[in-house]
Amino acid sequence: MEKQQLEALLKEMSLEEKVGQLFQIIGYYYVEEGKKFITGPDSGLNLSDENGALTGSVLGLQGAELSKKIQKEYMEHQPHHIPLLFMMDVIHGMKTIFPAPLAQAATFEPELTKEGSEIAAKEATAAGLHVAFSPMADLVRDPRWGRVVESFGEDPYLSSCFVKAQVEGFQGSDMKAPGKICACVKHFAGYGGAEAGRDYNTVSMDSHTFQEFYLKGYQAGIDAGAGMVMTSFNTIDGIPASTNHHLMRDILRGELGFDGVLISDFAAIKETIAHGYSENGEKAAENALRAGVDIDMMTTTYLDHVADLIQKGVLKEELLDESVMRILELKNRLGLFENPYKDADEEKEKELFLCQEHRKTARKAAVRSFVLLKNDGILPVDTEKKIAFIGPYTDRKEMLSSWAITGDAKDSVTIREAAEEVFASDRTVYLQGCPVLTPGFGTAQLRLEVEEEPSEEECRQMKEKALKAAAEADLVIMPLGEHFKESGEAASKANIEIPEIQLELLEEVVRVNPNVAVVLFNGRPLDLRKVSRLAKAILEVWLPGTEGGHAIIDVLTGKINPSGKLPMSFPYCVGQVPVYYNAYSTGRSDFKGCTDHFRSRYLDIPNEPLYPFGYGLSYTEFEISAPELTEDTLSADGSLEASVTVTNKGTRQGTETLQLYIQDVFASVVRPVKELKGFRKVTLEPGESRRETFRIDETMLRFLRGDGTVGSEPGTFRVWIGNSSVGKEFEEFTLL
Numbered sequence: 001m002e003k004q005q006l007e008a009l010l011k012e013m014s015l016e017e018k019v020g021q022l023f024q025i026i027g028y029y030y031v032e033e034g035k036k037f038i039t040g041p042d043s044g045l046n047l048s049d050e051n052g053a054l055t056g057s058v059l060g061l062q063g064a065e066l067s068k069k070i071q072k073e074y075m076e077h078q079p080h081h082i083p084l085l086f087m088m089d090v091i092h093g094m095k096t097i098f099p100a101p102l103a104q105a106a107t108f109e110p111e112l113t114k115e116g117s118e119i120a121a122k123e124a125t126a127a128g129l130h131v132a133f134s135p136m137a138d139l140v141r142d143p144r145w146g147r148v149v150e151s152f153g154e155d156p157y158l159s160s161c162f163v164k165a166q167v168e169g170f171q172g173s174d175m176k177a178p179g180k181i182c183a184c185v186k187h188f189a190g191y192g193g194a195e196a197g198r199d200y201n202t203v204s205m206d207s208h209t210f211q212e213f214y215l216k217g218y219q220a221g222i223d224a225g226a227g228m229v230m231t232s233f234n235t236i237d238g239i240p241a242s243t244n245h246h247l248m249r250d251i252l253r254g255e256l257g258f259d260g261v262l263i264s265d266f267a268a269i270k271e272t273i274a275h276g277y278s279e280n281g282e283k284a285a286e287n288a289l290r291a292g293v294d295i296d297m298m299t300t301t302y303l304d305h306v307a308d309l310i311q312k313g314v315l316k317e318e319l320l321d322e323s324v325m326r327i328l329e330l331k332n333r334l335g336l337f338e339n340p341y342k343d344a345d346e347e348k349e350k351e352l353f354l355c356q357e358h359r360k361t362a363r364k365a366a367v368r369s370f371v372l373l374k375n376d377g378i379l380p381v382d383t384e385k386k387i388a389f390i391g392p393y394t395d396r397k398e399m400l401s402s403w404a405i406t407g408d409a410k411d412s413v414t415i416r417e418a419a420e421e422v423f424a425s426d427r428t429v430y431l432q433g434c435p436v437l438t439p440g441f442g443t444a445q446l447r448l449e450v451e452e453e454p455s456e457e458e459c460r461q462m463k464e465k466a467l468k469a470a471a472e473a474d475l476v477i478m479p480l481g482e483h484f485k486e487s488g489e490a491a492s493k494a495n496i497e498i499p500e501i502q503l504e505l506l507e508e509v510v511r512v513n514p515n516v517a518v519v520l521f522n523g524r525p526l527d528l529r530k531v532s533r534l535a536k537a538i539l540e541v542w543l544p545g546t547e548g549g550h551a552i553i554d555v556l557t558g559k560i561n562p563s564g565k566l567p568m569s570f571p572y573c574v575g576q577v578p579v580y581y582n583a584y585s586t587g588r589s590d591f592k593g594c595t596d597h598f599r600s601r602y603l604d605i606p607n608e609p610l611y612p613f614g615y616g617l618s619y620t621e622f623e624i625s626a627p628e629l630t631e632d633t634l635s636a637d638g639s640l641e642a643s644v645t646v647t648n649k650g651t652r653q654g655t656e657t658l659q660l661y662i663q664d665v666f667a668s669v670v671r672p673v674k675e676l677k678g679f680r681k682v683t684l685e686p687g688e689s690r691r692e693t694f695r696i697d698e699t700m701l702r703f704l705r706g707d708g709t710v711g712s713e714p715g716t717f718r719v720w721i722g723n724s725s726v727g728k729e730f731e732e733f734t735l736l
Helices: 003-012 015-021 032-037 049-054 064-077 101-105 110-126 146-150 156-171 207-214 216-223 245-255 271-275 281-291 301-311 317-333 346-352 356-369 415-419 444-449 456-472 500-512 529-534 548-556
Strands: 023-026 057-059 085-088 182-188 228-231 261-263 371-375 387-390 428-431 475-481 516-521 537-540 622-624 639-648 654-664 675-684 689-697 715-722 731-735
Touching: 003 317, 015 023, 015 049, 015 301, 015 317, 064 346, 085 317, 101 110, 101 146, 101 156, 101 356, 110 156, 110 346, 110 356, 156 182, 156 207, 156 216, 156 675, 182 216, 182 245, 207 216, 216 228, 245 281, 261 317, 271 281, 281 301, 281 317, 301 317, 356 548, 387 415, 387 456, 415 428, 415 548, 428 456, 456 500, 475 500, 500 516, 500 529, 516 529, 516 548, 537 548, 622 654, 639 654, 639 675, 639 715, 654 689, 675 689, 689 715
Parallel strands: 023 057, 057 085, 182 228, 228 261, 387 428, 387 475, 475 516, 516 537
Antiparallel strands: 371 537, 622 639, 639 689, 654 675, 654 715, 715 731
């Protein structure tokens, strides 16, 4: 449709019809089968057939046959035959599930995420979907927050690279094209800064931190052309995001330049009443529409009140028209007026879902996301040795995240299934050892959602068999970690160790056989002090997705050398949280060897995390020279180059991730001790050296200055190039 045709359509629509476009309903109000996809509290809606016929979009339905059936029936009853939008949480894969987003960030390869998102879009659109509620652009510094698993970590630059890649992978250059889906950047804004890491909690931060760190990921998604943005549940400056006029009108649509559809999160508009901000549903509807929120997800707040507010003169119909036009424009960008079914195709579903090509890419992404945290020489595994796999993830298919709601765990390859393709059966045993969760752990809801708990006697027998096998083995590989329901929405935790029953199993196994390598499953940074003390090797595999088992065996056996790097700092203990590498200096910063008592430090633990941002080992050893600069000054319109020589000093081919960090030493506001400004993966054969160069220009030095403007300031800058955020040798230059 042309613009003038959309405008003509808008003029013809009744007031009730317009309001209906702003209402999103969950799919089970159309078909019972949709109930399993609900992702929030059931609001107990009672809809008339008339209201159901005017709904603008549907949440949580999938399947080509079903979506086409609903679209056809809906358009027959819709007064102007306007098509529905079908939306779904497609977070890290549709049916072929890729590593969780936090794990994808550990690859330091945004192009892999773009490739995975292209695959997810193909599968999702074949199933009749038009919008994916992804990427999550929330910056996260607190691992207690469960939704860290959906994020790309603690660094605004790294996160922005991955947000951009996911939007580009979903949408391409034209959403109308086959296999492309609309991306939805979420949750605007600051959702990852929830106080105490508790989901849905208040966000309270100074405006400088908010703009300098937290807004950058959203900006990257908007700059990449994302067609939709989702509001967050939290407050900003004391006002709930979904009714925050300044946040949505001035910042999102003004400063960040977003002109697409703004959708609330699940029931977020109605929940402003519970916040104590909106007095009632009528006020919530008024506040949210004034703020520019176009779609009310899963409440009737708009449906019940917007028409009355307009008829009473409280709101102007032009305000409603703005939102309706944005929704119509999105449907038009997707090509739905010409083809309301878009790519929904039963045969394509069969062809694409979990096909070998998609599985191969998922396996590659998983392999490159794994981070070797520790290795005292026992990895890679010698397959000629007697090996005991002991731990609850040994033969467990639940390697997806709690947000892989469109995937199916039965399609996953377990460690045991993959290992049996490689390891001799007469030298290898596979035992669970203990359940994933300590019996009785967690909320009643969590216990209802997990498998039946074994009895005390069953636990004793499992452990007894495991210890006997461990004592007889040359090497014990222990797949341990969180239950996948322990991270995700509404999964905040104060204790971020692996479950106690697994720690107890690890301790007892180490007593009978010290040669233990832990394979760690988790959706957040953990306190790994005990695991690190006990195990000789730790391979972080996150929640690796459909091909997790194959990928893990690829790395354990040395078929592929691990190359992942941490996208978030792993704290020494939860008492440090939040702990992140790009902190500000204080007037009394601590440093190694400092004997002054009156410094910013803990009495009982170190300031530094156990494993820092950017950290990750390899089966080979790399040497990186001190950085060298081509110039010691930089003009505003010029550039300089920073170079290092990287050498593979080991006996295996390996890939190192070079990371460029810069510090603005003196400025009109305090600057971080260092900031990631670039990264590059380098693959070298044994003994091979390579010179690698990064270009630095003035645009990389800009920040939110003391006067509120964005730009650089003349002065001294330090440059590090290393393999983690812990760099020692640096060079300096002066910006003129």
